[in-house]
Amino acid sequence: MALKGLDIFKLTPKTNCKECGSPTCMAFAMKVAQGAVDITKCPHMSDDALATLSEATAPPMKTIKVGTGDAEYTLGGETVLFRHEKTYVSKSRYAVSVSCCEENMDAKFEAAKAVDYDRIGERMHVEMLYLDYCGDCDAAGYAEFVKKAAESGKTLVLGCTNVDVAKAALDVCKDSKPILDGADASNYEAMSKLATEAGVVLGVRGADINELYDTVAAIEKLGNKNLVLNVGTASIKDAFATTVQIRRAALKNTDRTFGYPSIVNVGKLAPGDAAMQAALASLFTVKYGSIIVMEGMNYAQALPLYGLRQNVFTDPQKPMKVEPGIYALNGGDENSVCLTTVDFALTYFVVSGELERSGVPCNLVISDAGGLSVLTAWAAGKLSSTSVSKFIIENVEPKVKSRKLIIPGKVAVLKGDIEAKLPGWEVIVAPNEAVQLVKFLKDMQANGEI
Amino acid sequence: MTLFDRAFGGSSEMYAWAEKSVAEALEKYGADAAVSLPSTAYSLPCYYAVTGEKLTTLGEVKAALEGKIKEMMTRKERLHNVFQAGIATALAAEIIETMKYMDGAQPYEEPYVGHFTDAMIRELGVPLVTGDIPGVPVIINAAPSVEEAVALVKSYQAQGNFVTCVGGICDQLIEAGYNTGFNVRVTLMGKDITSAAHVVSIALRAALIFGNITPGDLPNLMKYTFERVFAFVNAFAPVDDLTVGCGAGAIAFGFPVISNDMESLKGMNVPKSLILQPDTEKFNPTSIEARDVKIKVTDIDIPVAFASAFEGEIIRRGDMQVEFDGSRVDCFELVQTKEASEVEDHKIEVIGPDLDEFEVGTKHSIGYIVEVAGRNMQSDFEPVFERKFHSYLNCIEGVMHTGQRDMIRVRVGKAAFEAGFRAKHIGEVLYAKIKNEFDAVVDKCQVKVITDPEKCTELRHNLAIPSFDKRDDRLRTLTDESVEVYYSCILCQAFSPSHVCVVTPERLGLCGAVSWLDAKATNELDPQGPCQVITKERVIDERTGEYEDVNEAVKMYSQGALENVSLYSIMENPMTSCGCFECICGIEPFSNGVIIANREYAGMTPLGMTFPELASMTGGGVQTPGFMGHGKHFIASKKFMKAEGGIERIVWMPKELKETVAERLNESAKELYGIENFTDMIGDETIAEDPETLLEFLTEKGHPALGMDPMM
Amino acid sequence: MPFNGKSGKFNAAIRTVEIGTGDKAVKLGGENVLPFYTFDAPIENAPKIGVMITDMGLENEVAGIKDYYNGCTSFAEIAKKAEEMPGADFVVLRFEGADPNGENKSVEDCVAIAKEVGDAITAPLVIEGCKNVEKDAELFAKVAEALQGKNVLILSAREENYKGVAAAAGLAYNQKVGAESAVDINLAKQLNVLIGQLGVDQGNVVMNVGSAAAGYGFEYVVSTMDRIKAAALSQNDAQLQMPIITPVAEEAWSVKEAMASEADMPEWGSQEERGIDMEVETAAAVLASGSNAVILKHPTSVATISKLIKELV
Known part of the structure; x- marks a missing residue:
């Protein structure tokens, strides 16, 4: 079993000399425990300590x-x-x-x-x-x-x-x-x-x-x-x-x-x-x-x-993210309706896939939501009326003429606040599940709403 | 005559009738003649279910009647004996009915049904299992009038029940031209009381097919019908002995009998089993309550739409019909637990003027009290329900709600008002949502909507505020020692596979969002869900908070990844962290204490690590001695790293966090150690971002951690 | 010092569930080692392959599939041909057209197709719905009734409709119940417990723990299956010992890589080949992660995966 950071810390000189590149001996010890830094980076380790540690911290696989x-x-x-x-x-x-x-x-x-x-x-x-x-x-x-x-x-x-x-x-x-x-x-x-x-x-x-x-x-x-x-x-x-x-x-x-x-x-x-x-x-x-x-x-x-x-090969705790930006789908242009969701790669793939299936020209607007899913991002404050409206004003308004924005159904609660922060925009709430988007958009198209 | 006498009398009468029917058939067809009911593999179903034996010939039927059935008809005045006699009555009735089907006869013609085929039972069984058919009323005898008969049947039908009718009520429904049949869930079983055996047959075959009950296993058969088949009997006066005998059988299978026969059954009521209800209008609620039938609320009866899509809608001043504003006048929202007898299900009461009596754009008082009753209801759930009101009311198209408790604001838009939205509709929404979402604990629910300003003032001060105070007191006095069990929470395992939160009253989930009360409610409402009971009976170490049962639970819920967890130590087997902790505390060796960083803090800590760096090694459900994720609320807890000396160890926090927790933390420090203004001794980023400067500051302030035992 | 390969055989095993009847009945599960770890112990039952056909016929299928079924004019003929596909162990009939947001075929029409297919083949039959929980609940109850005695697997009961689906399939009509959850070990377990509480025998339950095409959040599929197999085998968690079936075809053939036309993506080459490789690689990955059965549709995919399984077991 790998050594815990504190066990390693006990063997460091505890001087915070910073020569290893870490600001404190504790930070260094924790990095060694994670396997992020090699123990030999510390020039002040005693030989005994090094011997103890290099065997214990040597990775099982080269x-x-x-x-x-x-x-x-x-x-x-x-x-x-x-x-x-x-x-x-x-x-x-x-x-x-x-x-x-x-x-x-x-x-x-x-x-x-x-x-x-x-x-x-x-x-x-x-x-x-x-x-x-x-x-x-x-x-x-x-x-x-x-x-x-x-x-x-x-x-x-x-x-x-x-x-x-x-x-x-x-x-x-x-x-x-x-x-x-x-x-x-x-x-x-x-x-x-x-x-x-x-x-x-x-x-x-x-x-x-x-x-x-x-x-x-x-x-x-x-x-x-x-x-x-x-x-x-x-x-x-x-x-x-x-x-x-x-x-x-x-x-x-x-x-x-x-x-x-x-x-x-x-x-x-x-x-x-x-x-x-x-x-x-x-x-x-x-x-x-x-x-x-x-x-x-x-x-x-x-x-x-x-x-x-x-x-x-992804970090199970760090979800994959897509780049924030405006993704035009199905030949969407400056007059096409905008939809927004988070930058969590899986959400992006699922939503863009359904949008493509709908065939309706649109702009998928992705703002930085910390790579979290819609509800998680909302709960963590990373998807908020402020984050959405700021991104729209700075990045979308200069490029897109349409003033219709469709937001995820799961954050319908943001509708009023976004409207207040985005004068001139009509905010529409989408269904809860991406799979329902196809019918939703097709219906909107059939009714002449987009 | 006692009830026992009448039941035994009825049972004997039924037996004699059966003997006579069998004798007549024997004479006509002989002992070897085949006996069966149409399209069932369980013939005769009731007898087979109860005894495990199938009857195929008339001879066997006669032997069964004189053997097993007769044996059940002992006349000892014990509850067990009267149940046995009741079951025997049903079996005898089944034999009488079966004789009607001899030689391929079709004794029942439309609209009568009689015997149900296995296919019908399989089809019926699915909605019975799912609760889509909440109950099976068996109505016996004619109602006092045709109108009352129709009203009762209609009331059950409207709730989705499968209504079965026996005897005189059938004629009344036919007379009224009432549409009956399997598909509309109202069936006429037959004219004779013996046709009730076909209803028993449905219940018992459901137990065999859907409950996998072994035929002949009577105790489990009775258990199944009691727990899973929500049938009950409504017997109109006059009730004869035969019916009483059948009723004893019904009660044996767990089906209560409700009757208005105040004369012949006078004084014979048995709680939850035989209930006398003189008012036939109340048969429905009395029966539903007696049998614990859970009626599903499918529609919310309001004139505007209800959907989560409206949750974020804002009603601006100009669009507002009327406003209730708790910051100006007395308003409140409250859930109260009541006795079942105090609550009339789905009663919505408006006390005071309705919305159309207010001038457009004016401000008023409002209070709404949701009164609930249920066997599993606990007053600890009240705040959990209340917290949902915000979302419920916001989902109404044209209604906006903010705040909680007695600081609420509700706006109703003009469009909603025009569409007919009134005060009672607030009650309708609360009723429907509470009944639906909390059906595990709420049996009955009624809502009072109060718009009378004086009443609101009175109730706010005399009812609502004292209730809130009482709850807050409970929270304050709730300690790890004062409760019997803790709860696990594994909501985060999607991200941190081996992480298990152990939620205790003094240590809420490290996300800061799940308190012990929340976890308890989650467990009661969703028994298979993420929060499970953890006992704490076998102490290993009181000081560090280690328990054998907690360790076993953690091992189980982490799928073996974790073996030992101490609740109060960050040095020895500390609790793991997922990824959603609000704060991380970590050991700062130079000052012999710990620093705490919160998620919002972007700068450097004296440990030489930022929050994200700390998070990357603390998270993921791995035990990292010296480091621990936790909620903000936990900082002032007396259990905060109690094993290492408690909150006295805190030497550094970001300024903003320090200010947030100052009041409670100082209070705890004063109580525990007699230190005034403890937070003044704690460093922050404006004082130090490195251990050396921090140590200087702590020395100058005389921070207690410097004099404590070394942490490692 | 020679290599000492410690065995990774477990004391617990995945439950064996049989679908279909007669000679062609297949057994899913039964192993007490991780997927294809034959060096630890023999694999009790090799993973199985289902060939998917749908109620929409062949119109929307790629050329290679159309060619394979060339000349088939009825569902019965298509189903017969499907069971004859080299490498096929069972047939999967998917009611894509029942979706109320799509063709919205009536339950009666679907039941008629199910009967036609059920009567035409001797291989085991698996029924997939349209993913609309209400419609599926209604459809599955009727199909389970219509196919009594055939021991079919109904895919699937989900959290929203498990009561109706599991009661009909598992209790009323003695079929096998599929329990579908969305790539989360705890949700999978919870659903198994709930279905058990209804009274359905755990030996009649097969799990679909969720799937994704390779590249589309597949890490969740891998980790969910890894964790389920670990809990089932090393922790002897009876609530997770059901065999796993994974519908691959519908996921694989509906992602951009398989759908984009050659005109739109000339550098990507043959569209059909892209679909096949997406199906093959996704199937190989779910089998490596612990699926006891996969559902595929292209003859080349079925042949390839069948050969892969034979080589590995």
């Missing part, structure tokens, strides 16, 4: 960094098995695999770039390329292929168990901090040496979970703890069992040998079956896949997958 610059990603570092316990730390990352013998290599690289869009402030794209070594090409050929792949700017994963070939490839790309996914029971000493020298993360695989475990233990003995674990491609059942068991062993049974992120190659688990790969990517996003490798990524596969990832 945080592994790969890539550089914009393409740098953090993997692992998880502390819980279920997202309701605490926010998951590192998102699953998606990779597309390309083989060095691929005939339409350029087209493949190009296709990996196709999916690239923004969803609620997050860039959605294929972050990595998994570069499969066919086993036949020579070292120079593979290195040439890797060099070409590096031009994509994506983080590279070298899927190669041949030490010499891997060395050649690393020579051309090690500065971009790729992953060398190539250690197994037969080559781990050489591979580990290679990865350590190149300063890159080493991927480890095994014929089964026991061999994987033994190989990891052996590599750790060599002093290399910069690893990711390839869960194998024997079967879907086996890959799932391995993925779940290594994560559970690390977090629940604090078996640090398995305290590393995972690589799941779903492309190899269901070759040629795009729909099955989509299903597997989804499965491993929910259950413990750190890097998920697919044969390709098109929009059909990506749209649900990235949405799922965005949902699963």
Whole structure:
């Protein structure tokens, strides 16, 4: 069990020297307890205290960094098995695999770039390329292929168990901090040496979970703890069992040998079956896949997958928010009716979905309500006649000519106050549930009210 | 003659009748002839339900009559025996009725119904289970007049009841041309008293089908019909012995009998079971009350719309027909708990002039008293109901309400007035809403709307204000020690899965919104809801407020995430926090005390953490020793971190918060430690935002925390 | 030192609920491990797949679905074809058209369709309503009556209408009752308790704890199911041990990603493919979170998820 903040505080010098960057020793101790700051940031800890704490506060699962610059990603570092316990730390990352013998290599690289869009402030794209070594090409050929792949700017994963070939490839790309996914029971000493020298993360695989475990233990003995674990491609059942068991062993049974992120190659688990790969990517996003490798990524596969990832990797206590603003729907323009609701992403999606179904041109006005749902925001004072009217006056009135505003039925109580604060506006109360909006708007349209 | 004699007499008479019917049938068809009632898998249903045996031949019927039924007819003058004899009477009646169906006969013709098929019972059972059919009146014999018969049936029908008629009343309804039938929920069972057996058959088959009662399990059968089948008997005078015998059966199944036979039943009334009501106009309310039938109020009888969409409507001065203004004249709103006998359900009384007697745009007095009665009603719920008045009245189109207690203002708009809105409609709304929302505890409700200014003045000072004072006193004297149980609150688990609030009188929910009384009311009104009873019988540590039963409850409601919670300590297993706490207190080690930050405070605290930073590590249903979320109200509580020494430990609060709680906090500090103006010793952001400056200030003021035992 | 994989098998188990009759009856639930954790203990009954058809026929369906049902002219034919879909375990008839704010089909018409479908197939039948609580209550009572003896699952009783729906389905006509709540463990439990208090046997209840398409608040679905399974298995909470069924099709096919036309979103590619992937990925995610059955509609989705389940169990 992790140490409580106060236990850590007792070991600090209690001088509030601020050298760690926190204003007080208490604030520092609490941050360490949360895992937000490393204990070594305090220059005044006694050796005894450090020894006590680093063992106790060391995370059960390593945080592994790969890539550089914009393409740098953090993997692992998880502390819980279920997202309701605490926010998951590192998102699953998606990779597309390309083989060095691929005939339409350029087209493949190009296709990996196709999916690239923004969803609620997050860039959605294929972050990595998994570069499969066919086993036949020579070292120079593979290195040439890797060099070409590096031009994509994506983080590279070298899927190669041949030490010499891997060395050649690393020579051309090690500065971009790729992953060398190539250690197994037969080559781990050489591979580990290679990865350590190149300063890159080493991927480890095994014929089964026991061999994987033994190989990891052996590599750790060599002093290399910069690893990711390839869960194998024997079967879907086996890959799932391995993925779940290594994560559970690390977090629940604090078996640090398995305290590393995972690589799941779903492309190899269901070759040629795009729909099955989509299903597997989804499965491993929910259950413990750190890097998920697919044969390709098109929009059909990506749209649900990235949405799922965005949902699963949210803070259970901090709801997702959309940007405040005026969202024109169904070709709404300056003369279209305005509707307002909160910036809680789920509310926004549900309401905008129903509005789109209605087909009625309108402007959905979102003001900052702290990312809370309608009633919660209202109860917390974040959705009030003042917040709504202020936003309308400052942002809507200059752009929109319509002076009809529809407010959520659940805050009908605000109607009078909003009217008082928004002279010239007609305030209309919507039904309580978003699903009733379609009929409500259609009726208003039919009656010539909008 | 005693009531027992009459019941036994009726039972014997019914038995003899049954013997005769069976004998006639035997003669005609022989012992092997098949016996059944149409379209039922439970034949004969009453006998099967009571004994667990199905009867299929005439021979078996005869054996049953002479065996089990006869055995039930002991004549000992005990309640149990008279119930047994009553049930036997019903079983004998069922046999008589069954004989009418021998050889595929169809003894009942429209508009009479007789036996109900299983399909009819399944269809009827659903609304019975849901309460859409609140009750099943069984009306026996002819009413004193056709008009009275029609009036009584109509009154039950209007409440949604399923009315069954036996004997003379049927002729009266036919004579009046009254529309009857299964679909309109008024059925004519038959001309003979024995047709009452078909009603019993409905109740017992409902128990088998919907209650999963094992046939033959008489105790559970009786329990089910008592608890779930809201039938009752209205027997018009004269009541003969046969009917008394059947009545004993009805009472055995939990169905009270109401009669106007003041002669033959004189002095025989049994509370809640046999009730004599000379006034047939009062049969309906008397029966509804005796059987605890919960009538659903579906419509609010007012001339304007009622919807939450009108809640935020504002009536401006120019649009105002009339105003009641508690800041100028005497006004009040009040809920009062009364005895059932003092309340006439749905009585709306207007005392004083009505709205059309006021000049447009003038100010007046108003008082409205909602008087409620109910077995589970407690006076602690009164303020809970009252707090809803604001929302109820605002939902009326064209009415605006603000304030509470005796500081209310109500405006009625011109348009609402034109549409016919009057003083009594305020009563209608309050009646309908209270009956609907609080039906778990309110059986009866009446409303008085007082517009007479002198009466308002008198009632405000002699009734309302003393009631409010009494309530406030109760709140003040309510301590953790003075109550038997606490309540859990898990409303926030959607956001903080493992969080459980333990709400005690002195420690309200940390959102500041759920007091012990609120939690108690929530529990009574919604027994499966978010607030559950937590006992506190097995003390582990009085000082920290740790109880075995509280720990068990917390473990259960957090699904195992939390095992131990102390109510009065922030250092040892402190209560967890969700995300909606009003304040956070946290240990400030340098001054040996705690600081408190409220949600509104945006600045830095001497801990080196802002409110959001504190919130991020305190929230989420995780125990964080040294830190705790709580409500503002809790700051002045004598239980505030009592285990660590109490409010004396408070060394810092934002200025605004300090001012809000100053009066009560100073009062508590004076009482507990004899410290005057304690808040003057407490730092705020204008004095210090770092521990060193704060410590200087505390030293200068001689803050008591500096001299206390170390917190850790 | 070899890897010591501690088993995560629980002492408690999810209740088994059977729907349908005869050879094709299916069992939902029964497992004593987390979803697909076959390495802890065998999964008692593999998750099942229902194929959804609606009372609105095929008019509004995508080409791939229309093609599959090509030539079917009656509800009976559509239903027969649905039960024959490779990977299908049961058929779901959804009364979308009963919605008073939509087509507002009469209860009688709906009952006729239910009978037609019920008589045409031998696979178990699940009935979904239109989500209007009053209409559903009325409709379900009549449908439950009309389909007596077929052991159908009625989806679903909700907080607002549970009394009528559960009394009709669970008590009067001996069908299975679906208990639907909106992604909250406590609401789910409360509804189960209330339905139990009506007298419905807990072994006849299946939960729909709420669903969402991937990307649309799906975190609540994951956490609700995670917590329910944890409470049911590790805390042995009998009020949460009902198997879970999740209607995926209607959520998946009604979000923008599946509805936007190719003309509006040319870079997104085939609309049908988008719908399939939304359905497949949402289904995979709810199964991974603990659903014992999913409701799908596209043949490709059914085939894919069926294969996924076979691979994993």
